[in-house]
Amino acid sequence: MFYREAGDFKTSYKEDNQTFPIKFDRYRYYAVMFLAFAVVPFIVNDYWVNAIFLPFLIYSIAAIGLNILTGYCGQVSLGTGGFMAVGAYACYKLMTVFPEVSIIIHVLLAGGVTAFVCILFGLPSLRIKGFYLAVATLAAQFFLVWLFNRVPWFYNYSASGQINSPERTVLDIAVTGPNTDAWAKYMFCLVFLTFCALVARNLTRGSVGRKWMAIRDMDIAAEIIGVNPLKAKISAFGVSGFFVGIAGALLFAVYLGAAEAGDSFGITKSFLVLFMIIIGGLGSIFGSFAGAAFLVLLPVLLKNVLVGTLGWPTDLAAHFEFIIVGGLIITFLILEPHGLAQLWRVAKEKLRLWPFPH
Amino acid sequence: MNDMNHDSYVTADGRTIGGVVMEMKNITLRFGGVVAIQDISFDIRQGEIRAIIGPNGAGKSSMLNVISGFYNPQEGDVFYHGKKRKPMRPYQVARQGIARTFQNIALFEGMSVLDNIMTGRLHQMKAGLFSQALWAGRANREEVENREAVEKIIDFLEIQSIRKTPVGRLPYGLKKRVELARALAAEPSILLLDEPMAGMNVEEKEDMSRFILDVNDEFGTTIALIEHDMGVVMDLSDRVVVMDYGKKIGDGTPDDVRNNQAVIDAYLGVAHD
Secondary structure (H helix, E strand, O other): OOOOOOOOOOOOHHHHOOOOOOHHHHHHHHHHHHHHHHHHHHHOOHHHHHHHHHHHHHHHHHHHHHHHHHHHOOOOOOOHHHHHHHHHHHHHHHHHHOOOOOHHHHHHHHHHHHHHHHHHHHHHHHOOOHHHHHHHHHHHHHHHHHHHHHOHHHHOOOOOOOEEOOOOEEOOEEOOOOOOOHHHHHHHHHHHHHHHHHHHHHHHHOHHHHHHHHHHHOHHHHHHOOOOHHHHHHHHHHHHHHHHHHHHHHHHHHHHOEEOHHHHOOHHHHHHHHHHHHHHOOOOHHHHHHHHHHHHHHHHHHHHHHHHHOOOOHHHHHHHHHHHHHHHHHHHHHHOOOHHHHHHHHHHHHHHHOOOOO | OHHHOOOOEEOOOOOEEOOEEEEEEEEEEEEOOEEEEEEEEEEEEOOOEEEEEOOOOOOHHHHHHHHOOOOOOOEEEEEEOOEEOOOOOHHHHHHOOEEEEOOOOOOOOOOEHHHHHHHOOHHHOOOOHHHHHHOOOHHHHHHHHHHHHHHHHHHHOOOHHHOOOEHHHOOHHHHHHHHHHHHHHOOOOEEEEEOOOOOOOHHHHHHHHHHHHHHHHHHOOEEEEEOOOHHHHHHHOOEEEEEEOOEEEEEEOHHHHHOOHHHHHHHHOOOOO
């Protein structure tokens, strides 16, 4: 009833192009932003931040990154975990080598380093497509993890082979290290997520985004209208790497605090992020959020229901969790192959006409 | 065609045909042992509608692919605006102002009609990655300017009502029209149309013919087209090249070609002795 275009006239192409063309959507967006920035930080506690908000925020960034590469540009990547490791280790090296520089710069630079590495591994995409490219990125995944485990320079020759994030502050408030307040971690990641989502949205609605989608939908036709396939693919790998690198840096520095390449950034991470964008919806920024929320929240929810409500033993519940999550993913993909974003789109189309569809 | 060698002339319907913009000289294209095009030369003049016809497998599409840079011929040269063209990739050819459509539609199915046509204007959009990331300054301005240009084409081809529809949902005839719109958005100096009327009914063909004539008339675009519908070809085109088995068997005005014995033989078949 409130969700409609009627009476909301667009008088310029700028207005017609905006992200949320419907008034109700715009207000909903402002409301969510207000909640996220001005309400949640004051009411969250450690459990909520560590179990739900931080993973959600960080994986959303990673999912946005992978979605740009796979969802928008059509280049399958199974190397997300490895690229996140690049971000984490780059951030760690920068933090320890230049302790006086702000952590914000470190995280952004870590993204830049990852973008570069991602471009290197993306170069074969010019020649190989589909499954073969997936295998090439899989090689990147194993190579990068091996590199970070075997070359001691990356973990500063520490005896455990782990990297630990030292305490760093923003405006005299600790955001990394053991003495960090929950709300500070949350805010730090939220700012990065907001930044990444805005950048991703701007890129995908402009001419760069159109080049990516043209390559995804039909690369021959893209070339015939003047898209340089090399540049388009490389820019997608670069931008994607930048976001994934930021996600890796935040995952290590803010969320985990200590990490080891094989454990924290293994192949399971790659698949986790890939599942997020498939379930959320390929080629949709909203889908990245939805997918991350789904895969972060579902296990928490199941655990609470199985252990908390039904009183099952923890180990049994943990195993059942895998079965249920896996089953749900399959069911879900059969029912809606285009992901949560498509459900959302359909719901919105219905809402436009509700309650008088005829 | 000696009578056509002077620089420009005026057609019966009052359009001015200029000098030669593109010249194919002794083009030979082979795929392994198969000779797809054999020693073909012809030219395309500024502002004309040039048809390439011939039976199936004559090498017409290969010719178009040579012009648009998909294939680089083993022998022969392409002259564009009097200059010999180096072997290029299709996107480089596109940047020189040559746009084309495909025999089987090659639209971006996942994008809206508007976005599809906007991709046609990539050359006009030069904002860098950072400007676009922040949606500030140049990126924003370019988006609006190019949108205005695209809206003109949308009006011209009468597809206003479907501009936000995903292309995948459109019927065949409209898709063909959107593809033409995308090619036009690039403001090409030469427009290549590969069977623009294939699979259309009479009304759709009439619409398409009208659009082709209008494009040629209003924008002064030079058009080279491949088409099987002889009625359409003879009505639309100023000059026709006829190919058969990779060779050129005729070249001239529709009337010349209609009366050419080799062309009649190729189309109707002739007893080989």
